[in-house]
Each structure stands twice: as C-alpha cells, then as structure tokens.
Amino acid sequence: MKRVAAVDLGASSGRVMRADVGRGTLELTEVHRFWNGPVQVRDRLHWDVLHLYRSILDGLQLAGQLDSVGIDSWAVDYGLLDAHGRLLANPVHYRDARTDGVLERVVSAIPEAELYAVTGLQQLPFNTIYQLAADELPPDAATLLMIPDLLAYWLTGEIGVERTNASTTQLYDVSARDWSTELIARVGLPRRLFPGLREPGDVIGNVSPDETGLQPGLPVIAVGSHDTASAVVAVPAANERFAYISSGTWSLVGLELDAPVLTDEARAANFTNEGGVDGTTRFLHNVMGLWILQECQRVWGDDDLEGLLRDAAEAPPFAVLIDPDAPEFLAPGNMPARIDEHCRASGQEPPRSRGAVVRCILESLALAYRRTLRLAQTVADREVDVLHVIGGGSQNELLCQLTADACGVPVLAGPVEASALGNVLVQARALGEPLPDLGAMRALVRSTHSLRRYAPQGKPADWDAAESRLFGTR
Template identity: 80%
Template sequence: MKRVAAVDLGASSGRVMLGAVGDGRLHLTEVHRFWNGPVRVRDTLHWDILHLHRAMLDGLRSTGPVDGIGIDSWAVDYGLLDNAGRLLSNPVHYRDARTDGVMERVLESVPAADLYDITGLQQLPFNTICQLVVEPFLSQAETLLMIPDLLGYWLTGEIGAERTNASTTQLYDVRARAWSEQLAARVGVPPGVLPGLREPGDVIGTLLPAVAEETGLDPATPVIAVGSHDTASAVVAVPAEGERFAYISSGTWSLVGLELDQPVLTDEARAANFTHEGGVDGRIRFLRNVMGLWILQECLRVWGTTELPRLLREAAEVPPFAVLIDPDAPEFLAPGNMPRRIEEHCRATGQEPPSSRAALVRCVLESLALAYRRTLRQAQTIADRQVDVLHVIGGGSQNELLCQLTADACGLPVLAGPVEASALGNVLVQARALGEPLPDLGAMRALVRSTLHLRRYEPQGKPADWDAAESRMFGTG
C-alpha cells in the first residue's frame, strides 16, 4: 500500500492530507489544516506565501514517513525568481485590482479571436497573462513559477511547470500542448521566463537536506507532479462511469463543464466564453467559471456568523425566485460588503432586495443553480455531447439545498461527493506514479466509487418555472 501526502491549497484554506492506496482500498485523512486568504499591504492584495510554505512543512512533519508528496492549488497566480533563485516579491492575489482594464490592453496586442484560437481560454481579467502585463518585477525575473511549482521548488530545488496549471495562464498553446513563445513575446512577456513543462505523475525531485531535517522525512522522498491545478486533481476523482457526465467542482468558484478528448475551438465556444484547461492523461476540461460560493462566503464573513446550516434550513422555506442576481457580475469579484452589493445589484435591476438573510441565501443559491443550468446546456450544445448525470464535487457538495436546486434547474440527477475531490485526485496520481495498478482515469474513478458514499438528488418541481426564471435572469429561455 502506498502512503502519500497531498498538499491541497484552496483559496481560503489549505490542508495536508495523508492518503493510502492499495489492495483495492483508498483512504484519506486530514492531518493539518491552516488558514489561507488575502493579505492587504497598502493598496495591494497578496498571498502570504511564506505562511503557506511554513504551514506545508508543519503538515508534512505530522504525516510521518510517506512514499511521495504532491501539491495542488488554485490557478493563475505565480511567483517570480531572480537569477539566483530568490523570490522577487510576494505573489499578488488574483482578486487584486491591478488587472482592472488590462484585458483590453492585451487584446490591443493580440485580437480576441487569435488569443482564443491559441489558448482556448475564457477571457477573465485575472488570467496570468493580464497579471504579467502589469507586473513591475517582470524585467528582473529569470523564472516564472505557478504557486504549486514554487512550493515544489522550495521542497526540491527543481524548476519546472506542471502542465495542467500552465494551461490556465493564457500563455499555453492548447493544440500544441506547449508554451506559446510567440504569444508571450507579443504581450511583452520574455519567453525565457517560462520553465520546462512536466506531466502529472512526473517526479519533480527529492527533498532538499534542510527540508528533510525540518520535516523529519527521508531525504529520498520524491515530490511528484500531480494535476497541480486543484480542479484538474478534482476531476480525476469525479466518480463517473463512462463519458456521458458533467461536473461542477463547487467551492469558492464553481467550475462547470465536461471532460473531452480534444479542444472545441469554435466561434460559438469563444462567444460563450468557455475555457479549455489541461487535464490529467491529456484530457481537456471544457468548462466555464461561475463565481461560486464566494458570494455566500463573503456574506457570512460580513455577517460574522457561522450558522450556515440554520440559514440553509430557513432558505429552503423561502418562496422561490423572489430575487435573482447574475453571480458573474463584476461587482461580486472583489472582497467587500457582499450583502450591500447584492442590495445595490437588485435595485439596479429593478428588484426589491432580499428581505432577510435567509432570503438572500435563497437568492444566491437559486442564482447559482440557474447559472449552472445555462452553462451546462451551452456546453452540451457546443461540444455536441449529451450527459445523463451531473456530479457535484468539492465543498459545495455538502450543501444539500444547492445540490437539490441544481438538480431541479438542470433537469438531471445530481450525485454529490466526494468533498475532498482535489486531495483524492492528488493521491491517486501519486499512487499510480509509485506503481499502483491504476492504468487510466476509469480505474481511478472506479476506486473512488467503491470507497465513498455518494448522495443522489433527483430533479423536482416544474421545468417551466426554471425556464421563466432563466429568462428573467439572462434574457433567454
């Protein structure tokens, strides 16, 4: 049985998980959890990367001996190294305002159709390409490392870029499966800062002596590249059978989409702002980002309450479709007073704001379900792929009201779980790299199905009511 450590960094918290795979069994135990979130210094929002490194080391010290270590995190953010391998500045958080209006500057250098034809990525203001256009330390940089690659470098001293996270930068050619050096040069990014690419399952290196001493681990312990974009790891753990499934990786963001063999780089896909991100085993994650539970998380933070279960019970009794918002409206992106922003959004769209906290929760969850419905229908049409079941994975799979509303809105059965999908996918890729007989994604998913209990939600209610609500929200039917 292979025993591995999965470092799983989310946009609000991180954890070190101890996984074990072998003899047809899959186990996962949390050994260390730590805070992760933005730190504002004057007018800039940063990640506290040294805190994350310290917390990772503390967690690895708690695991005891392991056969491997893998790291996954959110996408798009990075650190820059100088020619001595030193970090030039603390990584900036993707929600920082520095990229406001920058996409327009990028499109002056590379027309939108060309950019999409090369990268296949959704136009988002915080994509790495936009951050680099306004990066003050770029001219001093020798190397760019995405967050998991940076932490892996600090463990091993080895430089490289894992492919699934590289694919989120908007500097990666989705057809050639390589960096687009020509594109980088067109927007003023020196191609030389883009490191060599790694595949999920490649061994990055072994632990530096100081790291081994700090953690008590064997210095020969390999650090293994996994699907280092946390959604890539999460999709590995979707407990699907066959190909006719869709997924929502539900957390701070909701990533709604399909798994494909090849990109669909059509005008229709570009107009609908769908993205093509690299997956494990060369698959394509064809999806769109929906703002996700971030809106609700910010409301809870402003209210100063942790009583979400009570609010969800009360929200289930609120009359449906009283108030709807567009969860992807730009005013919901940055941290701040989210309840007030929702009130202002409602008034701007001719609606009375929610009358209670429970009504606001209902508004957010119904609006998310409608966004999922619209995205999933577009994905099936564009990719010419019909689905029979929708898998909801990640933290949002615990939200029973959201899962039921999603089943109702999409008209599909929803299978909820696993919660720790990113960590499970991380563990499975490591186990295969270490010799466990998991030849393909089907074998990995079968192991997840045989190990974990999933909750099933059948569609309820009247489809016509959801049609009318979608028409109200998006001006479509």
Template identity: 75%
Template structure:
C-alpha cells in the same frame, strides 16, 4: 499499499492529507488544515505564501514517513524568481484590482479570436497573462515564473518547472501543441525566459528529505476531475467551492467561434484530457456574506434559505460587482434593485442564482461540444450543501450525484499512487476505486421546469 502526502491548497483554505491507496482501499486522513485568503498590504491584495509553506511543512512533519509528496492549488497566481532563485515579492492575489482595464489593453494588441485559437481559454481579468502585463516593469528583473504549486515544489526540492495542467490555465499555453506559446508571450512583452520547462502529471520532480515529490494535476480542478466517480463518458461535473467549475471532459479542445463567444475554456487534464468548462463565481459570494454578517452558522442559514420564498431576488453571480471582496449583501441589493427580506432570503438568492448559472452553462457546454449528458457530478466542498445540490438538480433537470468532498486531494493521491506502481492504469480505474470506496448522495430533479425557464429569463434575458 501506498502511503502518500497530498498538499491541497484552495482559495480559502489549505490542507495536508495522508492518503492510503491499495486494492479496494482509498482513504484520506487530515493532518493539518489552515486558513488561506487575501491579505491587504497598503492597498494590494497578497497571498501569505510563507504561511502556506510553513503550514505545508507542519503537515508533512505530521505525516511521518510516506512514499511520496505532491502539491495542487488554485490556478493563475504565481511568484517571480530572480536569477539567483530568490522570490521577488509576495504573490499578488487574483482578486487584486491591478488588472482593471488590462484585458481591454491586451485586446488592442492581440485579437480575442487569436488568443482563443492558441490558448482556448475563457477571458477573465484574473488570468495570469493579464497579471503579467499589469506588472511588466517587474518582469525586467525576473528570471522565472512559477505558479503557486510549482513555487512550493521548488522550495521543497530546488527543482524548477511547471506542471502542464496548471500551465494551461495561464493563457500563455498553446492548447493544441501542448507547450508554451513563446510567440504570444513575446508579442505581449513577456520574456520567454520566464516560462519554465513543463512536467507531466506523474513525473518525479525531485525529493524532499529523501522522499520523492511527484507532479500531479497541480491545478486543483485537474486533480478534482480525476476523482469524479463517473461510470461512463456521458457525465458533466461541477467542482464546487470558492469557485464553481462547470463542464465536461473531452478528448480534444473545442476552439470554435461559438465556444469563444460563450467564453468557455479548454484546460489541460490528467492523461491528456481536456477540461471544457466555464468558471462560475461559486460559493465565494456566500462566504463573503457570512464574513460581513460575522455569522458562521451555515446550517441555520441554509435552513432559513430553504424556508424563504423561491425566486424572490435573483442575480447574475458572474457580474463583475461580485468579484472583489466587499459587502456582498449590499451589492446584491444594489445589483437587483431589491433588498432580500432576511439573511435566509439572501442565501436563497445566492444559491438559486448559482443553480441558474449552472443550468445555462451546462446546456451551452453540451451544445458546443455535441456531448449529451445523463448525470451531473458535484464534487468538492460544495457537494455538502444539500440545498444547493437539490436546486442544481431542479434547475438542470438532471440527477445529481454529490461527492466526494475532498475531490482534489483524492485526485492528487490517485495520481501519486499510480506513479508509484499501483495498478491504476487509467482514469476509469481511478474513478472505479472512488465509486467503490466513497459514499455518494443522489438528488432527483423536482419542481417545474417552466419556473426555472422564467427565472433564467429574468436574470439573463436573451444573453
């Protein structure tokens, strides 16, 4: 039996979990859960990285003696260290507006086709590449770039490096050669010296008070996909939370012009797999609505949404209007030209619109990868949203299996356990353990496909 600590940091909350793994045993106990989110300091959105570090230490102290520790987090954001190893400034939040217009500037220097042929990444203004170009001046004094989990691991161990699955999200990583693209970085004025050595999931990074700190799939989605309880290859997944990551698991990247035009991403996964997916805005929009309303009674809001008329108001959740923090109910009304009749109607609008985006994304993924799908797994916090899961099954015309909820933490724990010698030789064995130890909820498609066809046409037209 292995006893490990998993630090799992999402874009709206963090947690430290105690994992126990053994023959027919896979258990999580929450030790510390804490808020995470943007902090506006004189017009710039930051992460409170010291709060995250302190909260992580509190959770590790509560864990007591463990066999190992590992950290996963959201992607793309980072801290810069100087030559003495000191942090140059509080990490900036990806929703900050400093990258406005930067993507267009970069594409005057490197074509979109060239970028995609090297990195295989979806074009998003939040990508690390665009953040670095936006602060080119500060790079002159920087010695090392560390993504968030790597920065926290450095503070624990004193060791500098970058875990490969998270490095693959930066748009500075060559997805075929599986290493940094130094040539691309230099072409865009990013000094190659800031790109640290790469770790594989399962590598031992160093130690904290004598306890090994292990690299896992440190991008939280990479860890989440490890715990997808699939029984064969013909599955798709939605890692559902603040963001929704909708995609397939493949052996090799899809770098075709059609994949680039559809804005699909090829990110590294555990055991060398490729996460072929698209970022969809996710439950962020609903979270912002609740913040504006100062209403945290989600069960009541979902009940009101279930009773609201179907397809009354719809939006494209990936429209740039919904990226930054703000008054989402007002933005929904402005975008759609209609004001939903109630809070329940707003919530229904958000969830139906997400389901439509999932439908479109999943269909395109299957076409691009030539991979048919028999079942859709919804994992992460959004798997608890029964209305969204049912709407997703209806929209996609596929059975949905929802769970596990703490997917990222479970994937984190499983990779640690394997590194410590548990007999979990491959992803199939890890997923079988998840299936045998966690309850899943199933949703069968209902309603009329023609209604979803008409709704999709309303939102996306011929796009």
C-alpha cells in the same frame, strides 16, 4: 499499499492530507489544516506564501513516514524568481485590482479570436497574461513558477511548471501543448521566463532534508497541480456521458473531452479549454460559486451555515435573482450591500432576511449552472446523463437539489475531498499502484466513497421563466 500526502491549497484554507491507497483502499486523513487568504498591504492584495510553505512543512512532519508528496492549488497566480532562485516579491492575489482595464488593453493589440485560437481559454480579467501585462516586469526576473511549482521548488530545488496549471495562464498553446512563444513575445515578455513543462505523474525530485527537516529521499511528484484538474480525476463517473461541477469558492462547470473545442461558438460562449490529467481537456466555464455566500457570512459574522440553509429552504422561491458573475461580486467586501445594489439596479426589491439572501444566491447559482451546462452540451456536441457535484459544495443539500431541479438531470454529490483524492491517485499510480487510467481511478473512488443522489423535482416551466428573467434567454 502506498502512503502519500496531498498538499491541497484552496482560496481560503490549505491542508495536508495523508492517504493510504491500494487495492480496494482509498482512505484520507486530514493531518493539518491552516489558514489561507488575501493579505492587504497598502495598495496590493497578496498571498502569504511563506506562511503557506511553513504550514506545509508542519503538516508533512505530522504526516509521518510517507512514500511521496504532491501539491495542488488554485490557478493563474505565480511567483517570480531572480537568477539565483530567490523569490522577488510575495505573489499577488488574483482578486487584486491591478488588472482592472488590462484585458481591454491586451485584446486591443491581440484580438480575442487570435488569443482563443491559440489558448482556448475563457476571458477572465485575472488570467496570468493580464497579471503580467499589468505591471512592468522586474528587470531581475528570471523564472516564473505557478504557486504549486514554487512550493515544490522550495522543497526540492527543481524548477519546472506542471502542464495543467500552465494551461490556465493564457500563454499556453493548447494544441501544441507547450508555451506559446508567439503570444509571450507579443505581450512583451522574455521566453526565458517560462521553464520546461512537467506531466502529472512526473517525479519532480526529492525533498532537501537539511533545509526542510523532512525525511531523506522523500519524492515530490507532479500531480494535476491545478486543483480542478486533480478534482476531475476523482469524479466518480462510470462512463463519458457526465458533466461536473467542482463546487467551492468557485464553481467550475464543464465536461471532460478528448480534445479542445476552439470554435467561434465556444469562444462566444466564453468556455475554457484547460489541460487535464492523461491528456484530457477540461471544457468548462467559471461561475462565481460559493464565494458570494462566504463573503455574506463573513460580513454578517454568522458561521451557522445549517441555520441559514434552513431559513433559505423556507424562503419564497424565485423572489429575487442576481447574476453571480457580475463584476461587482468578484472582490472582497460588503457582499450583502452589493446584492442590495445589484437588485435595485435590476428593478427588484432587495431580499429582506438572511434566509432570503441565501435563497437568492443559491437559486441564482443553480440558474447559472443550468445555462452553462446546456451551452456546454450544445457547443461540444455531447449529451449528459448525470451531473457530478464534487468538492465542498457537494455538502450543501439545498444547492444540490436546486441544481438538479434547474438542470433537469440527476445530481450525484460527492466526494467532498475530490482535489485531494485526485492528487493522491496520481501519486499512487506513479509509485506503481495498478491504476492504469482514469477509469480505474474513478472506479476506486466509487467503491470507497458514498454518494448522494438528487433527482430533479419541481416544474421545469418555473425554471424556464426564472432563467428568462435573469439572463433574458429561454
């Protein structure tokens, strides 16, 4: 039996989870949860990374005696160190407006087809390549570390970047499985900025007890440090004919493949090929996710999600539909007002009640999932028998049922804590637990966690018509 800690950082909160992992045992306990979110400082949106680090130390102290620690977080954001290893500035939040128009400027110099052939990455305006191109590089910048690697560096003093997170930067060669020296040069960046890569399961180093106050000799282990990479490890699939939605602030809709798909068809569909644990490829597309609903609740000052979902279930179906990936829904702000504007611009009467707004959001998400899943199967030539919904969104019963109805396949919902589970499973294997492959890890998840099944209901023709209304396709 191993006792490990997962530091799991999301876009709105972070937590330290203690886990016991052994034969037939996979038990998580939340020992510390803390706020995480954007901090506006004049004209920039930042992450409060020092608060995160202090909160992580507090949580690891509360976790007690441990065999190891692993850290996962969101992707694309980074910190820059000087030659002495000091952080130059607080990391900028990916929702900051500094990247407005940068994508277009970069692809005018490096055509999209060339970028995709090397990186296999979905074009998103906040990808690391565009963040770095948005501002002049500070002259004393010596090292770039992704967020989990920055925190691991502060714990251990060891520098490196874990591969699954590196694959989200659009500066990584997905075929060579290394930094793309050519792309780095063409963007005007020095190659020295990008340190060596680590694999999930590598021991990064031991914590510095004098600086952290943590137990001497505690190892920090690289996991799938992109939280979605960790989450996919914990998809409780019994065979390869599955798709997944890692559902939270973002919805990551995709397949697990043995190799990237770098065809023109995949690029036109704007699918991404991100690194997974054990050399797998996460072939997926980002859908905006529950961020839109979260922002509505914030503006309304209404944290009664159950009540909102009850009202949404009673609202008329398909009354109003929005494109959840429309750019106006990306930044923080008055989301209900933006939904009204979006509806009027598309010739629809805006929803008149909160329940109708929530119904609109969830049906629109389900339609986006349907469209994405069908495209993924076509482009990757992979059939799917079941759709696994993991993460916080797996608790949203209405969304799960709408997703099953829209996609026409059974949905298995759970586990909720997929990122933390994938994190601790990789640690446990590195420490010697008999979990030789992803199949063994997933079997342990299936045997220790309850799942909820949603069978497709309703009329497929109604969803066909709704998709045609929203996206102009059938």
